[in-house]
Amino acid sequence: MNRQEVIERLLDHYRSPRHRGKLPDADVVRSGGHPGCGDVITVYLKVDPEKQQVAALSFEGEGCTVSQAAASILTEKMQHADLAEIEALDDQEMIDILGREVVQARVTCATLALTTLQRAVHQYRREASKPHE
Amino acid sequence: MAEYAHPEVLVDTNWLAEHLNDPTVRILESNEDILLYDTGHIPGALKIDWLADLNDPVQRDYLDKAGFEKLASRLGINNDTTVVFYGDKNNWWATYAFWVFKLFGHKDARILNGGRAKWIAEGRELTKEVPQVAPGSYVANERDDSSIRAFRDQVLQHIKQEGAALVDVRSPQEYSGERTHMPEYPQEGTLRGGHIPTAKSIPWAKAANEDGTFKSPDELKTLYEGQGITPDKDVIAYCRIGERSSHTWFVLKYLLGYPKVRNYDGSWTEWGNGVGLPIEK
Numbered sequence: 345m346n347r348q349e350v351i352e353r354l355l356d357h358y359r360s361p362r363h364r365g366k367l368p369d370a371d372v373v374r375s376g377g378h379p380g381c382g383d384v385i386t387v388y389l390k391v392d393p394e395k396q397q398v399a400a401l402s403f404e405g406e407g408c409t410v411s412q413a414a415a416s417i418l419t420e421k422m423q424h425a426d427l428a429e430i431e432a433l434d435d436q437e438m439i440d441i442l443g444r445e446v447v448q449a450r451v452t453c454a455t456l457a458l459t460t461l462q463r464a465v466h467q468y469r470r471e472a473s474k475p476h477e
Numbered sequence: 478m479a480e481y482a483h484p485e486v487l488v489d490t491n492w493l494a495e496h497l498n499d500p501t502v503r504i505l506e507s508n509e510d511i512l513l514y515d516t517g518h519i520p521g522a523l524k525i526d527w528l529a530d531l532n533d534p535v536q537r538d539y540l541d542k543a544g545f546e547k548l549a550s551r552l553g554i555n556n557d558t559t560v561v562f563y564g565d566k567n568n569w570w571a572t573y574a575f576w577v578f579k580l581f582g583h584k585d586a587r588i589l590n591g592g593r594a595k596w597i598a599e600g601r602e603l604t605k606e607v608p609q610v611a612p613g614s615y616v617a618n619e620r621d622d623s624s625i626r627a628f629r630d631q632v633l634q635h636i637k638q639e640g641a642a643l644v645d646v647r648s649p650q651e652y653s654g655e656r657t658h659m660p661e662y663p664q665e666g667t668l669r670g671g672h673i674p675t676a677k678s679i680p681w682a683k684a685a686n687e688d689g690t691f692k693s694p695d696e697l698k699t700l701y702e703g704q705g706i707t708p709d710k711d712v713i714a715y716c717r718i719g720e721r722s723s724h725t726w727f728v729l730k731y732l733l734g735y736p737k738v739r740n741y742d743g744s745w746t747e748w749g750n751g752v753g754l755p756i757e758k
Contacts, residue, residue, distance in 0.1 A: 351515050358512070409512035449529040450511050 350443030383407030482734025517603035553610030667749030
């Protein structure tokens with residue numbers, strides 16, 4: 345994609361976000377944000393415990409175009425993904441998924457959704473590893 | 478009613494609407510949201526980004542003389558061009574870009590009062606068309622960091638001096654140190670919360686009206702003088718990275734005409750991480 349196509353894709357996800365909204369039966373609800381600039385993301389994660397995969401994933405949020413578009417693109421990409429795949433994704437890969445030439449000047453916005461989702465996975469694993477009472 | 482000390486640095490939306498095709502005027506949109514310009518901007522405006530365009534790509538600093546000349550020329554700006562900045566977030570990044578232009582001595586820089594939000598609220602035209610401009614031929618001064626920019630060690634000396642004033646323009650929660658303690662928000666980038674000793678808490682937003690325009694001269698005078706920030710003092714403003722404090726710097730320097738005002742762009746992301754620097758809560 346050229347630069348303009350990258351911008352159009354981001355703006356499309358910003359205006360018409362995929363998988364936006366609450367997930368009533370989520371295993372984990374996790375929020376993250378940058379209070380200084382107003383970007384906030386809440387991730388809703390439901391896991392298939394047998395497959396250790398995402399069963400359903402959604403988000404809510406407010407903030408700049410990059411942070412919200414990134415959340416939409418990430419949640420679309422990670423539906424039914426292995427948890428290990430989410431954990432292995434790093435910031436640089438996320439920037440490439442979004443379009444490096446456009447988002448590299450806003451790395452914290454571009455990676456907010458990923459960071460928040462990875463914390464959600466971490467929280468899921470921690471809670472799943474606790475002995476049942 | 479009193480007037481602003483330098484009313485020539487402010488333009489209103491009517492003025493700008495009448496100068497959209499003025500070849501002596503260059504309109505620059507400076508936003509926090511990097512794609513906002515692409516969703517629609519004031520006709521004839523070009524985008525300038527605080528990070529990609531105004532910062533050095535490696536060192537935490539601003540571009541140098543050669544870099545500024547290249548930037549200004551690319552944007553079709555000459556030394557005598559009237560540059561009008563506007564943007565999102567109550568013009569934080571517009572005043573920040575204005576401040577950087579002043580570091581290089583650009584003479585005629587102005588701010589659109591009310592910024593992007595007011596232009597849109599009035600139902601004025603937006604376009605997605607990026608204008609093609611003829612390159613300018615800019616000869617910049619060497620960047621002057623001495624008169625309107627403050628550094629950490631200068632702030633450390635400043636807070637020990639009589640007749641010096643320091644303004645913390647962040648939110649009350651940041652001033653108190655409460656906000657960086659929130660476990661969900663580790664990206665604030667500082668290891669310690671609180672404020673620089675002697676700083677008065679005057680959040681930037683108190684200088685703005687609901688529509689993003691600046692408050693009246695009388696209101697601004699009451700706001701700052703009421704907290705002991707008077708024109709006879711050497712004043713430094715700071716926030717987290719220097720953008721909100723550029724808004725307050727603009728108010729004190731140009732709207733109230735204080736002679737000695739500097740912006741500490743290192744701000745809390747430097748001070749709150751500094752080893753051994755004094756902090757109050």
